[in-house]
Amino acid sequence: MNIRNITDKFFHYFFLVSGVSAIGILFAIFVMLAMNGLQTFTDVSISQFFLSTRWNPSAFGEPSYGILSLVVSSIMVTLGAMVIAVPLGIGTAAYLSEIAPPFLRETLKPVVEILAGIPSVVVGFFGIVFLGPLIADVFNLTSGLNALNGSILLAIMALPTIVSVSEDAIRSVPKDFKEASYALGVNRWLTLVKITLPAASSGIVAAVMLGIGRAIGETMTVLMATGNALQMPGSFFDSVRTMTANIAIELGEVPFGTTHYFGLFAVGLVLFFMSLAVNLTAEHFTKKYRRYRT
Amino acid sequence: MITSPKVETKNLNLYYTENQVLHDVNITIAEKKVTALIGPSGCGKSTLLRCFNRLNELIVGTRIEGEILLDGKNIYQNGMDVVDIRRRVGLIFQKPNPFPKSIYDNIAFGLKIGGMKNKSRISEIAEKSLIDTGLWEEVKDRLHTSALDLSGGQQQRLCIARALAIEPEVILMDEPTSALDPAATFKIEELVTQLKNSYTIIIVTHNMQQAGRVSDFTGFLYLGKLIEFGNTNILFTRPKEKLTENYISGRFG
Amino acid sequence: MKIKQLQQYIGFGILAACALFVVIILFVILYDIAAQGLGVISWSFLTEAPRAGMTEGGILPAIIGTFFVTIITAAFSVPLGVSAAIYLSEYAQEGLLTRWIRASIRNLAGVPSIVYGLFGVALFVRALSFGTSILSAGLTLGLLTLPWIITTAEEAFRTVPRSYRDGALALGATNWQTIWRNVLPYAFPGILTGAILGISRAAGETAPILFTGVAFFLPQLPGSLLDQFMALPYHLYIMSTQHHAIEAVRPLAYGTALVLIVLVFFLNLTAIIIRYRLRKKYTR
Numbered sequence: 001m002n003i004r005n006i007t008d009k010f011f012h013y014f015f016l017v018s019g020v021s022a023i024g025i026l027f028a029i030f031v032m033l034a035m036n037g038l039q040t041f042t043d044v045s046i047s048q049f050f051l052s053t054r055w056n057p058s059a060f061g062e063p064s065y066g067i068l069s070l071v072v073s074s075i076m077v078t079l080g081a082m083v084i085a086v087p088l089g090i091g092t093a094a095y096l097s098e099i100a101p102p103f104l105r106e107t108l109k110p111v112v113e114i115l116a117g118i119p120s121v122v123v124g125f126f127g128i129v130f131l132g133p134l135i136a137d138v139f140n141l142t143s144g145l146n147a148l149n150g151s152i153l154l155a156i157m158a159l160p161t162i163v164s165v166s167e168d169a170i171r172s173v174p175k176d177f178k179e180a181s182y183a184l185g186v187n188r189w190l191t192l193v194k195i196t197l198p199a200a201s202s203g204i205v206a207a208v209m210l211g212i213g214r215a216i217g218e219t220m221t222v223l224m225a226t227g228n229a230l231q232m233p234g235s236f237f238d239s240v241r242t243m244t245a246n247i248a249i250e251l252g253e254v255p256f257g258t259t260h261y262f263g264l265f266a267v268g269l270v271l272f273f274m275s276l277a278v279n280l281t282a283e284h285f286t287k288k289y290r291r292y293r294t
Numbered sequence: 295m296i297t298s299p300k301v302e303t304k305n306l307n308l309y310y311t312e313n314q315v316l317h318d319v320n321i322t323i324a325e326k327k328v329t330a331l332i333g334p335s336g337c338g339k340s341t342l343l344r345c346f347n348r349l350n351e352l353i354v355g356t357r358i359e360g361e362i363l364l365d366g367k368n369i370y371q372n373g374m375d376v377v378d379i380r381r382r383v384g385l386i387f388q389k390p391n392p393f394p395k396s397i398y399d400n401i402a403f404g405l406k407i408g409g410m411k412n413k414s415r416i417s418e419i420a421e422k423s424l425i426d427t428g429l430w431e432e433v434k435d436r437l438h439t440s441a442l443d444l445s446g447g448q449q450q451r452l453c454i455a456r457a458l459a460i461e462p463e464v465i466l467m468d469e470p471t472s473a474l475d476p477a478a479t480f481k482i483e484e485l486v487t488q489l490k491n492s493y494t495i496i497i498v499t500h501n502m503q504q505a506g507r508v509s510d511f512t513g514f515l516y517l518g519k520l521i522e523f524g525n526t527n528i529l530f531t532r533p534k535e536k537l538t539e540n541y542i543s544g545r546f547g
Numbered sequence: 548m549k550i551k552q553l554q555q556y557i558g559f560g561i562l563a564a565c566a567l568f569v570v571i572i573l574f575v576i577l578y579d580i581a582a583q584g585l586g587v588i589s590w591s592f593l594t595e596a597p598r599a600g601m602t603e604g605g606i607l608p609a610i611i612g613t614f615f616v617t618i619i620t621a622a623f624s625v626p627l628g629v630s631a632a633i634y635l636s637e638y639a640q641e642g643l644l645t646r647w648i649r650a651s652i653r654n655l656a657g658v659p660s661i662v663y664g665l666f667g668v669a670l671f672v673r674a675l676s677f678g679t680s681i682l683s684a685g686l687t688l689g690l691l692t693l694p695w696i697i698t699t700a701e702e703a704f705r706t707v708p709r710s711y712r713d714g715a716l717a718l719g720a721t722n723w724q725t726i727w728r729n730v731l732p733y734a735f736p737g738i739l740t741g742a743i744l745g746i747s748r749a750a751g752e753t754a755p756i757l758f759t760g761v762a763f764f765l766p767q768l769p770g771s772l773l774d775q776f777m778a779l780p781y782h783l784y785i786m787s788t789q790h791h792a793i794e795a796v797r798p799l800a801y802g803t804a805l806v807l808i809v810l811v812f813f814l815n816l817t818a819i820i821i822r823y824r825l826r827k828k829y830t831r
Contacts, residue, residue: 022694118576119807282657394711
């Protein structure tokens, strides 16, 4: 074996190891979360952890570790965001792919890209200085830092994902479908609503799932704009604290190796599984719409 | 009939996933002669050609049985260096595929990867290869401009020059003129006749006139089987097989 | 017939309004921050450290900190990500392993950034004893950026025509020589575009660095990779939520936000220009 072939073999394995590292990293994240997070349950019962609404690890004498209000807050803010972002995102995607003239599309796409590029901390800051006062004014509240504010900001964060993935899905619908519809004398609007969008539906679902994943895992915007009160939310005007915000607020202060420390990893583990579930669902639907491509 | 075989296949079978593409092919390629492989599209002639320098291996799902002997040694034997085989057996592609580098760098590529560092030696070889392919006069003033600016015919001759630079023993040509106009085709054919003085050439073509013009031997493949093989003149004038006769008389294809 | 036309008219109007609304959102965010932030930006704001309990002075340490941590991020994620992309585009055959790698990459892309932060604390800060430092934070951001780098680099490799590879292999090049001399150079602009975009996102991230190395305030610039650092996004977070005189330092927060946005845009613009040139080159 000469030096050339040895080099070739070496790089083959080097690249193989690099590729496999992706599996390793995902696995390592899981193992680390589990190793730390599961230690919570030596002190805390599983039912308390998942069913109690009281998260108060530093309560004197009687600390409690119930994540229900955190989970409900995360889900509530995320769903609120989807109520805004899904119609807006799909509408924009449909406009970009089916209606906008080419030059407009080429100008609008960078707009979506720029929106995606704005750091989350800047969006959170916008929530504090602009949206918060606006919400307080409009609804006559003392503070605009609440679930509604968080939902609107998360909608902004999730929009680029929803727009670009749905647009891709809408554009993958074969031309034949549309042309067949036009040939029957159906106008462009009805073709879009009755033929194109239904045909792209699995891709649009994937887009929404990815948007949900983006929103539920987002930390800085909710941390800055939702007020972070530890309570079971009653309405969108309440201050809420999400799972992500809770980790961000408390991890800096907890002593290493305490139940509280492990508890935060357990919250992270729950978050990890939620995002995994959302992603796998998205992937399932992505596969479905990609079939048009072949 | 063939006194000095350069390449020989022995009971060659090739499978692509579940399908068998080549069936028990036995063919002998004479040294410093031109052998043409003809047959209708999909008959396996290009696949067979790419077996001779093991380029088929790049296609996932390809499996080979049997032997291909180059100078009497099986190139599919364990321990054979595939890189070495490809340097001894060059391939010219159907569509000219110069690299997006300068004309000079295209030719130097094979030499450099082979470990040659001497710049003046590389220049010498480049010049010789370009002269041999009749390209020198056309490009000598712009050796360092992009090869992509050449015409299609020039690009194909450059690809031949690129292959010649590493001094192969066998040159495989996979329908080298199918993307070219008649004038460029003529130049390539002329070149092939000239090159056979120094190289063993195997050319795949769908053009029977071309096979007749340039080759000494012809093999006719049909559905992955070598139906008939022999001296080109004899095969075209007095084919032994009915299938061959039908094909060369243009009754299918 | 008339009704259907009216329907179409209204329908298209609503969709156009959606698109317009997205543009307005972007415009309002940018306008608000630019209008309030521009007045704050001055040479001294960019070149001085914070003073007087961070109620005066500039943001230089935060700019430098972000710069350093970003370099670590790039140094870690680009080589590893490009190598993994080479494996996927040049070597991998369809099979269980490849499917697992691809699924892992997609799921890594969906892992929340704060979870990367937790992982960084457990692995780099604790297990590997890098402490809270530029190194820990940079590596954590590197992990976060990795799936993006792999995906964009693989796309770049796939734009290189098959014939460049086959031609080189037919001349007796090894796989490695083919990749190094005849694939990588042509994929390079695409890789660069993806890398810059990935790095620009990392530069704006806050959650992963919260517990892995970023500091509220430091009297001096970091001297080594194992020192803590200040960073622009975290500085903005501090100035807008944690400062003792939030209203008073609001202009400084606006200035920081503007600098952060300009930085990210500058990186994005560079990437877009490279991509544009690349497209022109390939369509020639």
